[in-house]
Amino acid sequence: MPDLFSEFRIKSVTLRNRIAVSPMCQYSATDGMVNDWHLVHLGALARGGSGLIVAEATGVSPEGRITPGCTGLWNDAQAEGWRPIIRFIEEHGAVPGIQIAHAGRKGSAARPWEGDCHLAIDDSQAWQPVGPSPIAFGGILPRVPHEMTLQEIARVRADFVAAAQRARDVGFKWLTLHFAHGYLAQSFFSPLANQRTDDYGGSFENRARFILETLAAVREVWPDHLPLTARVGVLDYVEGEQPMEESIELIRRMKAAGLDFIDVSMGFNTPDVSRVPWGEHAFLAPIAQRIGREVGLPTATSWNINDPVKTDELIRTGQIDLAMIARALLSDPHWPYHAAQALGRELPQNVLPPPYAFWLKR
Numbered sequence: 001m002p003d004l005f006s007e008f009r010i011k012s013v014t015l016r017n018r019i020a021v022s023p024m025c026q027y028s029a030t031d032g033m034v035n036d037w038h039l040v041h042l043g044a045l046a047r048g049g050s051g052l053i054v055a056e057a058t059g060v061s062p063e064g065r066i067t068p069g070c071t072g073l074w075n076d077a078q079a080e081g082w083r084p085i086i087r088f089i090e091e092h093g094a095v096p097g098i099q100i101a102h103a104g105r106k107g108s109a110a111r112p113w114e115g116d117c118h119l120a121i122d123d124s125q126a127w128q129p130v131g132p133s134p135i136a137f138g139g140i141l142p143r144v145p146h147e148m149t150l151q152e153i154a155r156v157r158a159d160f161v162a163a164a165q166r167a168r169d170v171g172f173k174w175l176t177l178h179f180a181h182g183y184l185a186q187s188f189f190s191p192l193a194n195q196r197t198d199d200y201g202g203s204f205e206n207r208a209r210f211i212l213e214t215l216a217a218v219r220e221v222w223p224d225h226l227p228l229t230a231r232v233g234v235l236d237y238v239e240g241e242q243p244m245e246e247s248i249e250l251i252r253r254m255k256a257a258g259l260d261f262i263d264v265s266m267g268f269n270t271p272d273v274s275r276v277p278w279g280e281h282a283f284l285a286p287i288a289q290r291i292g293r294e295v296g297l298p299t300a301t302s303w304n305i306n307d308p309v310k311t312d313e314l315i316r317t318g319q320i321d322l323a324m325i326a327r328a329l330l331s332d333p334h335w336p337y338h339a340a341q342a343l344g345r346e347l348p349q350n351v352l353p354p355p356y357a358f359w360l361k362r
């Protein structure tokens with residue numbers, strides 16, 4: 001069985017270990033353009049020894065962003081901005097990935113530290129959020145989304161394809177589609193957000209359509225030799241959510257449409273998160289394991305993965321193939337180095353760059 005520091009091979013990509021940087025919005029872009037912040041933030045994570053770095057939820061259109069500070073891939077200048085970041089990540093032994101996204105009815109929000117709530121309608125940076133149905137998320141995101149027309153659905157699909165092409169052309173090696181966390185794709189799948197009566201709502205087939213069509217269209221342009229992955233919200237822990245069997249069937253069909261790897265996460269389709277078992281280490285891992293086994297796809301999950309010994313165990317026992325880690329890596333980009341120490345391991349190759357390794361290895 002592999003362990004935390006075993007390589008992970010998928011398609012033509014090899015990760016140096018099983019530690020992956022989970023996508024993390026930085027809300028620090030201007031007009032969707034990355035800047036020095038993103039280079040230093042992601043560069044530090046690459047230097048820190050993780051195997052995979054998935055850059056933050058990046059809007060496929062201006063309205064696809066969560067906040068005005070989110071990154072974008074709706075024009076070529078934005079794509080070019082990623083080049084030095086990709087180069088740095090690869091030079092330091094990690095694989096550069098990106099998550100592309102449309103925020104749907106959760107879009108047009110303020111940065112978390114500025115309130116996390118929908119921007120006022122008359123704010124010059126605000127836009128009209130869209131969704132499958134005119135149902136507000138609620139809580140601090142009260143704006144009723146515009147119900148998308150079939151033409152608008154086709155447009156978003158084309159935006160995902162164009163963003164994937166740009167990600168490909170600029171050199172990303174791993175693409176993650178954001179089909180979780182209550183953003184647009186997830187909200188099409190969830191009966192809590194989707195009450196359409198056309199081909200995109202109602203039955204399982206119809207609620208799955210947006211995700212499956214978008215995935216298939218992206219697969220057409222994303223190279224066969226590179227992993228196409230998705231983060232899917234498989235449960236919400238609330239009344240009225242889709243049954244787990246539907247989530248599993250969705251992922252089975254995603255596999256048939258060309259998905260190579262699944263990152264299991266939550267739905268977040270309502271503000272009620274009171275039943276989420278927040279305190280437990282890796283509380284989604286048993287669900288991820290079940291999905292990985294039933295569907296037959298390599299699998300990751302996140303949420304409270306931070307203890308090196310328990311994380312190593314998740315890999316050794318085959319519960320997950322990769323550990324997607326967010327906050328523990330924010331607080332310590334050198335978590336891989338410290339994990340090796342905690343596990344009493346000889347320092348694996350490439351976990352520290354030479355200018356650090358020479359001093360710290362002994």
Ligand SMILES: Cc1cc2nc3c(=O)[nH]c(=O)nc-3n(C[C@H](O)[C@H](O)[C@H](O)COP(=O)(O)O)c2cc1C
Pocket residue numbers: 022023024025026055056057099178180181231265302303304305324325326327328
């Ligand atoms: C600052 C921050 C930004 C995040 N942004 C994203 C994002 O862009 N896309 C996404 O899918 N999840 C996002 N998440 C969720 C994380 O990727 C991760 O799933 C979650 O934080 C649980 O992992 P953790 O317990 O290791 O923090 C974000 C989390 C944090 C803390």
